């Protein structure tokens with residue numbers, strides 16, 4: 607069952623409602639069918655993870671990747 611976010615035009619309440627076929631969703635608060643569907647925004651992919659791989663020059667001496 608698809609769940610969508612709606613905001614009621616009457617009472618301006620945001621809610622998640624199941625949408626079944628051609629059935630118009632109703633506001634759970636005031637019962638109005640004047641609902642505006644909100645575009646679901648996927649969770650923001652914030653850059654919590656650093657760049658993959660070790661930072662350059664972190665090998666130190668004894669590693670072949672560090673010249674000199």
Ligand SMILES: [Zn+2]
Pocket residue numbers: 614615616617618619633634635636637638
């Ligand atoms: Zn409402």
